[in-house]
Amino acid sequence: MAERHEALLTGAGVVTPSGGPAQERAEQVVLSRSEFDAAVRDALRALWWPSQLARNPLSRTPRVAEHGQSLHDALLHAIDTLRDERGGEKRHQVVMTTYSEAAPTQEAAARRLGMSFSTYRRHLTIAVKHISDVMWGHELNGPPFLSADRDRNRNRSV
Numbered sequence: 001m002a003e004r005h006e007a008l009l010t011g012a013g014v015v016t017p018s019g020g021p022a023q024e025r026a027e028q029v030v031l032s033r034s035e036f037d038a039a040v041r042d043a044l045r046a047l048w049w050p051s052q053l054a055r056n057p058l059s060r061t062p063r064v065a066e067h068g069q070s071l072h073d074a075l076l077h078a079i080d081t082l083r084d085e086r087g088g089e090k091r092h093q094v095v096m097t098t099y100s101e102a103a104p105t106q107e108a109a110a111r112r113l114g115m116s117f118s119t120y121r122r123h124l125t126i127a128v129k130h131i132s133d134v135m136w137g138h139e140l141n142g143p144p145f146l147s148a149d150r151d152r153n154r155n156r157s158v
Helices: 002-010 033-045 050-055 062-066 071-084 088-100 106-113 117-141 148-157
Strands: 013-015 028-030
Touching: 028 062, 033 071, 033 088, 033 117, 050 071, 062 071, 062 117, 071 088, 071 117, 088 106, 088 117, 106 117
Parallel strands: none
Antiparallel strands: 013 028
């Protein structure tokens, strides 16, 4: 565990768990922070495209791989945490409009939200950084991304 934590802090590499069935020994990817941030941005763009998400290196990071969670669910959990921040509801709307509703351009997303483009970009930049920070924190030392709270909230809305 300490080796994996150190690898995460120092740079990229591939970690293959020892022991267990062959299926459990699939390669896990350890990314540097800059690679991790880039992978989060790519994953957000592919949020509703399962085949693209499956190719994203985040789907093979230790935290996602060890807990059998989908990258899609991990991203949705991280997006949901925006609501807990000051100004987070607006940022949540920006992220969901940009990546869920697939606005054809960022300018179109800003118009749809009734924001100037510069305000929209500011909210999007802060939101993506927050999402990446949440996922990075979980990757280093957190519990699985999908918490029981998200399951309860999902069941309430159904």
